[in-house]
Amino acid sequence: MTDTDIREVLTRAAGDLSPAPDLLDRVRAGGNRRAVRRRTVLGGALAVAAAGAGVPVARHRGGTVPVGRRVxxxxxxxxxxxxxxERAVRGRVFWIGATPAGPVAGFTMPAEPGWEQQGFAELVDGRPQPGGNTLVVxxxxxxxxALLAGPDRDVLVVLTGDVPVALSEGFEIDAAGRIDRTFVPLRATDGAVVRRIAAPDRTVPIALRPGNASDPVWLTNIEAVVPASTALNRLPERIEQRLPGAGxxxxxxxxxxxxxxDGYLDPYGYHVWTGPTEWHLTGATADGRRLVVQTVAxxxxxxxxxMAGRDDEKPRVNYLGMLDDGLSTDxxxxxxxxxxxxxxRLPHGLGVAVAALNCRLRYRVRGEGTWLPAAGDAAxxxxxxxELEVQPRHGRATRVGVP
Structure with missing residues (x-):
């Protein structure tokens, strides 16, 4: 099943509701095979509904704590x-607090028998308004x-329900290409944490790690930073291709x-998995070892x-860098x-990994001589x-120097 298929199913399943844009992020971030993650989104991960709207799409089954009647x-x-x-959200407020962005409330509203929708509301121009999507619990x-509150979305409000939660305000990519984070435990007061963070700019760098909950901490309004249309419409396709000699x-x-x-995805972060085509190319080295070249958006x-090695040995992962640092050309x-x-270009004379979706590839040596074809759109x-020549199905060919 492709990501396009997932988007179509989400649209049919949600109707007029608005699934949270980091839904597919969560599916991707589980660390399992992508096919499994895609089945998950169809099998029970649709756990949101538009705030104040209609019937819940699915249910949040784990990691919940009692709310209690006391506000x-x-x-x-x-x-x-x-x-x-409560009049604005047509529900019951169970937490309300002062924040640098003004009053924020956590509320629940009826769903189907035995279930409720949980969400946030904040003051906008002096009027209470629901903020983001609701979680069905x-x-x-x-x-x-969690909610990113305020016009700049630089106030983080986390309703922990007394579940230990740790915050990472940013991440780096380490020398092995892994996502490197430092988490700091948050101190909740009366079941909530209010904290200023750096204003996000088109991406959300924070991560929230629950201490003893089975589900991640849901960021209800990531679309306030990254529109849902961007998150869904630009989800990159993953292409798995076996090259000659792959066995x-x-x-x-x-x-x-x-x-x-471990470490190459970010299960507690709030990323938008947009970007260039994801390639997973499997081939062989000249001495017969398995070779894999992979890109991750x-x-x-x-x-x-x-990676390169024998099948009976776990290979070391080697990091080449970010594609936009000279490894890719638009x-x-x-x-x-x-x-x-x-x-x-791979080290140790292993060759050059080249790919352009739905294009014909040719290459030559030292900018002279005969152009030689590469099999398929990746090699x-x-x-x-x-030098590499790339011919799309429509349009003129592009020639790129291979440093």
């Missing part, structure tokens, strides 16, 4: 403010959830896919990694659409190659 928070004494919020319980699939397939290795960019086809061209060409 919590430092504004719990303000009955007039609570009533204003068992009646009388709550799942850990039979290995017995331990998880060894040969970095997205199934993250927030509009992508990392390039490679070209334009006959329809005016931009497409990326991968040209990542590992000889290390001596110095």
């Amino acid at each position: 919590r928070g430092d504004l719990a004494h303000d009955r007039g403010l609570i009533e204003r919020f 068992p009646a009388g319980r709550m799942g850990p959830a 039979e699939p290995p017995a331990r397939t998880e060894w040969w896919d970095v997205t199934r290795r 993250l927030d509009g960019r992508a990392r390039a990694l490679w 070209a334009v086809d006959g329809f005016g659409e931009t497409y990326p061209i991968l040209h990542a 590992v060409i000889p290390a001596a190659a110095s």
Whole structure:
């Protein structure tokens, strides 16, 4: 099943509701095979509904804690403010607090028998308004959830329900291409944390890790930073291609896919998995070892990694860098659409990994002589190659120097 198929199913399943844009992020971030993650989204991960709207799409089954009837928070004494919020959301406020962005409330509203929708509301131009999507939870319980409040979305509100939660405010890519984070435990007061963070800019760098919950902390309004249309419409396709000499699939397939290795995805982060085509190319080295070259998209960019070794040994993952740091070139086809061209040189004379979706590839050595064809739209060409020609189905060919 392709990501396009998933988007179509989401549209049919949600109807007028608005699934959270980081839904597919969560499906991708589980560390399992992508096919399994795609089945998950159809089998029970549709756990949101538009705030204040209609029937819940699915249910949040784990990681919830009792809500209780007492309103919590430092504004719990303000009955007039609570009533204003409850009228606006047509639900019951169970937490309300002062934040640098103004009052914020956590509320529940009826769903189907035995279930409720849990969400946030904040003051906008002096009026209470629901913020983001709602999470469907068992009646009388709550799942850990978060809101980016304020016009700049630089105030983080986390309803923990007394579940330990740790925050990472940013991440780096380490020398092995892994996502490197430092988590700091948050100190909740009356079941919530309010904290200023750096204003997000087109991406959300934070991560929230629950201490003893089975589900991640749901960020209800990531679309306030990244529109849902961007998150869904630009989800990159993953292309798995077996190159000449690849042989039979290995017995331990998880060894040969970095997205199934610890650290290469970010299960507690809130990424948008947009970016260039994700390639998983399997071939062989000249001495007969298995060779894998893989790209992994993250927030509009992508990392390039490679592995080589015998099938009976777990290979080391090697990081080549970000594609936009000289490993890829954008070209334009006959329809005016931009497409990326991968040209990542491998060390130790292993060759150059090249790929351009639905294009014909040719290469030559030292900018002279005969152009030689590469099989398909992805290949590992000889290390001596110095120039690549890419011919899309429509439009003129593009020639790229291979450094």
